[in-house]
Amino acid sequence: MNDQAGNETTDRRPAPRRHTLLWISLAALGVSICVLRVAAAAQTGDASAAEAARSLWQTVGIWVAALMTLGIFSFLFKDNPLYKVCESILIGVSAAYWMVYAFWSTLVPQLFAKLSPTLVREHVMPSLAISATPTQDFLLSLVPLVLGGMLLWRLAPKGQWISVWPIAMIIGVTAGLRITSALESDFLAQIAATMKPLVAFTSSVDAAGVEIRSFDFWGSVSGVVGVVGVLSVLTYFLFSVEHKGAVGKTARLGIWFLMITFGGAFGLTVMGRITLLAQRFEFLFREWLGIA
Amino acid sequence: MTNEAQTTKARGFIGVLTRLDRRWIFLAMGLSIAVPILLKLRFPEYPGPMAKATFNAIEAVPEGSTILISFDYDPASAAELQPMASALVHHCASRRLKMVFTALWPLGKQQADRTIETVLKPFHPEYKEGVDYVQLGFQAGNEGVIKLLATNLPKQYPNDASGEAIENLPLLEGVEDLGAFKLIASVSAGYPGAKEWVLYGNGAMPDAFSVVAGSTGVQVGQLLPYYPQQLEGILVAVKGAAEYETLVEEKYPAPDSTVIGQGRVRMGPQLVAHLLMIGLIILGNVAMIAGRPRGGAR
Amino acid sequence: MMQRTIPIAILCLSGTIMVAAYFLSFAQSWGETVTTWFNILAAVALVLGAGNLIAVNLEKISSQRAGWGYAAITLGSFAFMLVVGLLKVGAVPDPKHPGVAFAGSYESAASPFGWMYEYVMSPLTATMFAMLAFYVASAAFRAFRAKNVESILLLGTAFIVLLAQTAAGMFLTGWIPEDSAFAFLRLDHIKTGIMNHVQTAGMRAIMIGIALGIVAMSLRLILGIDRSYLSKN
Numbered sequence: 001m002n003d004q005a006g007n008e009t010t011d012r013r014p015a016p017r018r019h020t021l022l023w024i025s026l027a028a029l030g031v032s033i034c035v036l037r038v039a040a041a042a043q044t045g046d047a048s049a050a051e052a053a054r055s056l057w058q059t060v061g062i063w064v065a066a067l068m069t070l071g072i073f074s075f076l077f078k079d080n081p082l083y084k085v086c087e088s089i090l091i092g093v094s095a096a097y098w099m100v101y102a103f104w105s106t107l108v109p110q111l112f113a114k115l116s117p118t119l120v121r122e123h124v125m126p127s128l129a130i131s132a133t134p135t136q137d138f139l140l141s142l143v144p145l146v147l148g149g150m151l152l153w154r155l156a157p158k159g160q161w162i163s164v165w166p167i168a169m170i171i172g173v174t175a176g177l178r179i180t181s182a183l184e185s186d187f188l189a190q191i192a193a194t195m196k197p198l199v200a201f202t203s204s205v206d207a208a209g210v211e212i213r214s215f216d217f218w219g220s221v222s223g224v225v226g227v228v229g230v231l232s233v234l235t236y237f238l239f240s241v242e243h244k245g246a247v248g249k250t251a252r253l254g255i256w257f258l259m260i261t262f263g264g265a266f267g268l269t270v271m272g273r274i275t276l277l278a279q280r281f282e283f284l285f286r287e288w289l290g291i292a
Numbered sequence: 293m294t295n296e297a298q299t300t301k302a303r304g305f306i307g308v309l310t311r312l313d314r315r316w317i318f319l320a321m322g323l324s325i326a327v328p329i330l331l332k333l334r335f336p337e338y339p340g341p342m343a344k345a346t347f348n349a350i351e352a353v354p355e356g357s358t359i360l361i362s363f364d365y366d367p368a369s370a371a372e373l374q375p376m377a378s379a380l381v382h383h384c385a386s387r388r389l390k391m392v393f394t395a396l397w398p399l400g401k402q403q404a405d406r407t408i409e410t411v412l413k414p415f416h417p418e419y420k421e422g423v424d425y426v427q428l429g430f431q432a433g434n435e436g437v438i439k440l441l442a443t444n445l446p447k448q449y450p451n452d453a454s455g456e457a458i459e460n461l462p463l464l465e466g467v468e469d470l471g472a473f474k475l476i477a478s479v480s481a482g483y484p485g486a487k488e489w490v491l492y493g494n495g496a497m498p499d500a501f502s503v504v505a506g507s508t509g510v511q512v513g514q515l516l517p518y519y520p521q522q523l524e525g526i527l528v529a530v531k532g533a534a535e536y537e538t539l540v541e542e543k544y545p546a547p548d549s550t551v552i553g554q555g556r557v558r559m560g561p562q563l564v565a566h567l568l569m570i571g572l573i574i575l576g577n578v579a580m581i582a583g584r585p586r587g588g589a590r
Numbered sequence: 591m592m593q594r595t596i597p598i599a600i601l602c603l604s605g606t607i608m609v610a611a612y613f614l615s616f617a618q619s620w621g622e623t624v625t626t627w628f629n630i631l632a633a634v635a636l637v638l639g640a641g642n643l644i645a646v647n648l649e650k651i652s653s654q655r656a657g658w659g660y661a662a663i664t665l666g667s668f669a670f671m672l673v674v675g676l677l678k679v680g681a682v683p684d685p686k687h688p689g690v691a692f693a694g695s696y697e698s699a700a701s702p703f704g705w706m707y708e709y710v711m712s713p714l715t716a717t718m719f720a721m722l723a724f725y726v727a728s729a730a731f732r733a734f735r736a737k738n739v740e741s742i743l744l745l746g747t748a749f750i751v752l753l754a755q756t757a758a759g760m761f762l763t764g765w766i767p768e769d770s771a772f773a774f775l776r777l778d779h780i781k782t783g784i785m786n787h788v789q790t791a792g793m794r795a796i797m798i799g800i801a802l803g804i805v806a807m808s809l810r811l812i813l814g815i816d817r818s819y820l821s822k823n
Binding site for chain 3 (some may be wrong): 312314317318320321322325335336339340341366367368371387401402405431436440444454455456512513514515516517521528529531559562564566568569570572573575576577580584
């Protein structure tokens with residue numbers, strides 16, 4: 001074929017690169033070993049047919065999980081087709097999983113069971129309790145049914161404003177819930193917990209049964225550190241006031257508290273991530289390769 | 293040679309550090325975890341005050357009482373939290389406590405099922421579903437679930453996870469609300485989780501039951517303010533799990549220590565990986581300091 | 591009116607009902623009903639998301655854009671998982687009601703859906719998160735620089751916590767008796783002190799700030815000041 005300038009170009013497919021061949025070879029080797037181990041598992045003489053079938057699927061499953069784990073890890077070396085395949089599978093499977101879960105766990109018991117309880121009891125949930133107010137349940141369920149249909153209109157090429165009604169309801173409910181919960185748990189509860197005594201005492205009873213109060217040094221330090229820390233960090237977050245003079249110094253102290261907070265959080269986060277990685281390695285070594 | 297040339301032409305070890313391909317760091321991290329696992333590196337665990345408090349809180353619950361365990365995490369956090377959950381269930385079953393399992397996270401129910409299959413059924417075969425334990429499953433609604441449980445449990449869970457009506461379950465006969473439980477344990481990875489149990493469960497019924505929690509390291513900062521008044525005990529990350537396992541194993545040895553021992557197993561790689569992290573930070577700073585131009589403008 | 595007034599009214603009404611349900615006992619049942627509607631709409635939103643996924647990937651396949659093969663894999667795995675899940679293919683029958691077609695559990699590992707969750711979704715999700723450990727290590731080497739007091743504080747705290755959480759902490763300072771006057775120098779005590787006091791204080795202030803932000807934003811939405819969610823059409 002010719003290019004735009006009319007010069008002849010060769011239409012040869014480029015030779016497969018070395019690392020592509022390496023991946024293909026590894027995959028073929030893995031599949032071969034997989035088939036051999038599956039066949040060996042299926043031929044377990046003393047297992048019943050059901051047991052053999054179960055262990056066959058478990059073996060296949062472990063191999064699938066292991067190869068996909070390695071596929072994801074391969075991204076650390078370089079982006080490659082195996083990683084992209086695993087990523088695509090994860091996206092598809094996750095989306096479907098949540099959709100199925102939403103259908104059976106929410107839509108069926110909370111919507112369809114109210115719209116048509118007899119049908120649901122007959123075919124899906126035989127233990128579904130008989131409602132004392134079926135008509136009210138039915139009428140109230142029409143609202144989310146209609147709103148749910150309107151929400152799906154978002155996929156239509158025209159009239160997407162129809163989906164704004166249910167979106168507005170979702171946002172409104174979330175906002176209403178979060179106002180009260182945020183104020184209660186993250187505002188009032190935290191302020192109350194900060195109000196510890198700055199001069200703390202411990203109580204003990206002596207042999208005569210007399211209560212003795214003694215100064216609690218570390219308890220007092222805890223109270224002072226808590227109050228000073230919260231106030232200084234909040235001062236730092238006050239961006240409508242210029243951070244100069246006393247405000248500036250307090251804000252600086254707040255930054256130091258934040259840095260210590262983040263340092264501690266970093267240490268704990270590292271521990272969590274390493275644990276996740278250790279678990280994957282344990283799976284590969286123990287369950288897949290059978291070593292360690 | 294100009295200062296600029298000095299910095300760009302860093303040689304030797306410092307040069308290697310400055311130009312280090314991050315894949316070598318990935319390899320180092322991988323080896324720092326793989327090798328301890330293969331060598332089965334283990335270290336003794338010395339339970340800290342929070343793990344001891346959690347253990348003692350469960351020890352204080354009278355035998356035969358009913359407790360609630362909430363699985364508020366998903367597979368992404370299972371590496372840290374599953375060891376806690378397994379040890380918790382084994383501990384409670386060893387104390388002959390009756391258990392009700394719930395989940396505030398959708399995938400928490402699967403984690404609860406897994407714990408039942410790997411810990412409760414094999415180690416405590418005398419436990420019968422419906423009589424000694426009930427799996428209520430997941431309910432959407434976040435803290436709304438807890439609020440309703442605090443006032444009307446049967447309304448929130450008319451059926452258990454298998455579809456059986458609540459009134460048919462002997463364990464939950466006559467149970468109206470959370471006041472029927474002596475202890476609530478939440479193994480949580482975030483929102484909704486232990487914090488919500490403290491605020492809406494313990495908040496609604498302050499003296500009715502104790503609350504203990506297992507948390508990931510990332511989330512524990514939000515729970516610390518509630519310890520020890522509202523939260524009697526907290527297990528912090530896999531370290532907390534390992535410490536708690538040590539306490540449980542000492543008093544109630546499990547038939548299979550590979551199941552109740554995952555936390556301690558995972559602490560081996562932690563040491564090497566943490567030392568690697570510290571080493572990397574130090575090396576990075578050494579490279580920065582050594583790579584600075586001498587005496588010139590920065 | 592249909593595109594602006596009614597959505598604003600819906601938002602205002604639903605938000606007000608949720609706030610009222612918190613304070614007024616007679617409004618509690620309204621709040622529970624609205625919450626149920628919300629849960630149903632959240633479930634439908636997942637259907638919407640799946641529909642969007644199908645549309646985007648189908649468009650990629652039909653236009654034969656680069657990487658369309660991966661879109662086909664996404665759709666194929668999605669379709670398989672959806673069919674076996676929605677139709678409960680191979681689901682273990684409910685032992686109490688074996689004759690009821692859809693009463694079985696689709697989640698058990700013996701069913702194809704459960705198998706896919708156990709051996710595909712769960713390990714892939716966990717592995718994706720596990721990758722973070724590598725990136726944290728790389729970031730620690732490249733980005734953590736002790737250039738000023740603040741960064742030294744952060745790194746110093748990180749070192750203390752990293753050491754105290756492992757056997758290294760006991761090795762370095764475990765020899766200091768717990769009941770001695772110098773017990774506060776033990777790494778585990780320092781770590782506990784940092785977590786229980788300094789970190790708690792910092793987290794509290796952050797949570798207070800976030801709570802104020804949430805309240806401000808929620809009020810703006812409920813009062814109709816913020817209308818960014820409205821369609822531009």
